[in-house]
Amino acid sequence: MSSPSSSSQQKEANNIMNRVLACAAAGWTSSGQSNEQLVRFLVRDGRISSQRVEAAMAATDRQAYVPVSQKSSAYEDRPLPIGHDVTISAPHMHAAALEILEPVLQPGASVLDVGVGSGYLAAALAHMVGESGRVIGIDRLPALVELASLNLRRGAPELAETKRVQVEFGIRNSNSMGYTNAGRHLSPSGTIPALVGVRSLAYRLNLPFQFPFQGTRR
Numbered sequence: 142m143s144s145p146s147s148s149s150q151q152k153e154a155n156n157i158m159n160r161v162l163a164c165a166a167a168g169w170t171s172s173g174q175s176n177e178q179l180v181r182f183l184v185r186d187g188r189i190s191s192q193r194v195e196a197a198m199a200a201t202d203r204q205a206y207v208p209v210s211q212k213s214s215a216y217e218d219r220p221l222p223i224g225h226d227v228t229i230s231a232p233h234m235h236a237a238a239l240e241i242l243e244p245v246l247q248p249g250a251s252v253l254d255v256g257v258g259s260g261y262l263a264a265a266l267a268h269m270v271g272e273s274g275r276v277i278g279i280d281r282l283p284a285l286v287e288l289a290s291l292n293l294r295r296g297a298p299e300l301a302e303t304k305r306v307q308v309e310f311g312i313r314n315s316n317s318m319g320y321t322n323a324g325r326h327l328s329p330s331g332t333i334p335a336l337v338g339v340r341s342l343a344y345r346l347n348l349p350f351q352f353p354f355q356g357t358r359r
Contacts, residue, residue: 205296
């Protein structure tokens, strides 16, 4: 017989996956001509229900996080290539991540963004946790660490200059799917308040772990 806690965790996991699948099944219907219009359409289409998520995405202009060659498509609700065989996720997927994590993305919270990519989600997360919070983004590709850092300096200088968002190189452990230096950002209780891995469709809240760290795959 399963324990109440395991049943609750399974129910939460099922709810998360149902929401992710619902976003995927709905298709890319929220495209706009500007960031303001994109966010408004995400609200219209039911992808965003939280006013805090709406405000965070409105404050994070997607065009600042895509390559020059993709600027004209920045507000389309679909993934876009950013080089190095990776993409910036579709806006509805970023909305899903923020909506799911919204209960713990309170002012003053700390967030570890595993697989920072373009830096877009790290910026949105920083807007969620406010001036007293912090976001650490790590990536296994030095080129993406550099790209995210550059995007943040250009697109959100107020976050980068005050170190509300910091981007670092995460060394991937060859024996696991984890990042070996992630534990440096643990709280004294051994918990990361929010661990995010959008590309793997994995979201975890208040996730305790022991080493070797078994993280989320890009």
